[in-house]
Amino acid sequence: MASPLEINRLDQRLKGIITDAFPQAQIEYCLTCGMCVSGCPASGIEGLDPRKFLRLLLLGQDEELLSSNWIYACTLCARCRHACPMGIDIGRMVYVLRGLRPREERPPNLQRSCDLQKQSNSTGIPNEDFVWVVNDVLEEVRENEPEWRDLRAPIDKAGAEYYLNQNAKEPTVEPEEMVPLWKILHAVGIDWTYSSKWWDGANYCLFTGDPEDWEFTVRKQAETVDALGVRYYINTE
Amino acid sequence: MYYATLEGLRRFKIPHKFRFVSIITLYAQWIREGRLKVDPSWNKEGLRFTVQDPCKLVRQGIGDEVAEDLRFVIKAVAGEENFVDVWPNRSNNYCCGGGGGALQSGFVDNRRKYGELKFKQLMAVEPDVVITPCHNCHTQIKDLCDHYGGRWQTTHLWNWIVKALVNS
Structure with a gap:
């Protein structure tokens, strides 16, 4: 259930980290049109979708983003970027978030596949x-x-x-x-x-x-x- | 995954002398050049084929050009009249839900929920065969078929090329 945001609890740390890692992120370009959501099969999983993901980021809801497993429901397929009239690449941001998760807290088999690789x-x-x-x-x-x-x-x-x-x-x-x-x-x-x-x-x-x-x-x-x-x-x- | 190497070479500016190509591009090129001779007449029953566009090869890789090559090869191998396309398709196709590490991550319910859209999209064209030119797509689409009760065969493209090979 959505609840009003407490303005003094805004956190802009994550937005900064993503913009540093991915300078072309253009987070503020989002028109909230929802083209990303309409073609995203991960929409609704874990209560999130690409537009909500971006809203949470812009509105400084870092804790919610960092604790959500939606970053593993998103398959980094780039269909949202393909549909976005502003060319925003949410998959790249999800990738950054995956990297921020400590290794021991990541899905073990995924990390293992890379370690073996x-x-x-x-x-x-x-x-x-x-x-x-x-x-x-x-x-x-x-x-x-x-x-x-x-x-x-x-x-x-x-x-x-x-x-x-x-x-x-x-x-x-x-x-x-x-x-x-x-x-x-x-x-x-x-x-x-x-x-x-x-x-x-x-x-x-x-x-x-x-x-x-x-x-x-x-x-x-x-x-x-x-x-x-x-x-x-x-x-x- | 095509994109893993393509984008890796590009993003990290890794020097290399080789040219990076997809097997799908080569299949199509070799058929056009007459070097790979295939004949669809084996498909007397009219097995109905459709295809999954792998995100890492099509949307994030070469683009619609390779999606066209993929369809060209399937039609040459299985018969033009036996190919039916999904909607949406090519660069606009849906991800199968097995990519991005989803098959390894262990969130099985989420992965199948994601794939429900793919399952419905495929069911709408009533295929006998779904061609999956990527191993993640192959595993996921086979699992979706079993889980949601589809009846198609999920296969790689190479099996059918060999079936259609003309021995010279």
């Missing part, structure tokens, strides 16, 4: 296992499907034209789902390679709220892919 990949399987699974599945296809006996799944092939990343879900729980893409690449006849490190196609460090973790993982990927000397980096999703 910083070691190699989001499911945490050892790189040797990834290599083993790829080769094992490949061998099975070559043995059992005569029309694909020449199928290949190169790893660390320097000088290939294309580098392909791989979502960690497949080698971890459904390795047979890697095969269709290999077959397509084989049918097209391109020269491609995986990498035995930093091979994960997802990146959960995009969602935890720490830019330095996100930067670290992308930098590792970029260095790895450049070291292979490929021309194209194919993202699979």
Whole structure:
């Protein structure tokens, strides 16, 4: 239930933090038109929606914002920004709020996915296992499907034209789902390679709220892919 | 996620020599060039296909261009007459509700409540197959289908490309 605001309890700390982290936030540009709310599937969850989020921020209701789990109901999908006539990017602000939450108070599995990603990949399987699974599945296809006996799944092939990343879900729980893409690449006849490190196609460090973790993982990927000397980096999703 | 790398390279000014591309763009390019030969005639039953536009690839990534490529590939693989689009679509599509870490965060009721809009949107086109070219979309849309009682198959695009492959 909404109640009148006590003007002496306005807190502008959060607004300052967000504006510092994201100088183009343009928080005051909001016309309160509600275009954001109308297309946001998170509207109403945890009693909030994108417009209310912005109002609370502008009206200095920092405690309410900092304690709300709406920041994890929002998927940072950017549809509100797409709809906003003033170009306000609420997802960027939600991202800042996620980062303000102490690590030990964040959703543990989300933080864990990023922590594992910083070691190699989001499911945490050892790189040797990834290599083993790829080769094992490949061998099975070559043995059992005569029309694909020449199928290949190169790893660390320097000088290939294309580098392909791989979502960690497949080698971890459904390795047979890697095969269709290999077959397509084989049918097209391109020269491609995986990498035995930093091979994960997802990146959960995009969602935890720490830019330095996100930067670290992308930098590792970029260095790895450049070291292979490929021309194209194919993202699979 | 396409955007994680694209925006990461951009925002943190990470030097790199490679060109960053989406597999969806390449599928479409290879089909247009005749390098990837597909034939939709396997779809004799007329399985009805629709698609989810992954936020990180479409709205936050390449934009409508890749959404068009995605539809072009599905039509080439499953038959033009067997594709039905959702509304809204492309850059204006709804997020499935599995992204942004929602599948990991543990707020399951919130995640499914979010996805109710996606479920209704998909149900409105009565699909047999929902193509999800992102792993988060795949897991979430499959879960929504099971939870709310849909009857479609939730699949990646590559399975159908292989089904439609013409061996030369």
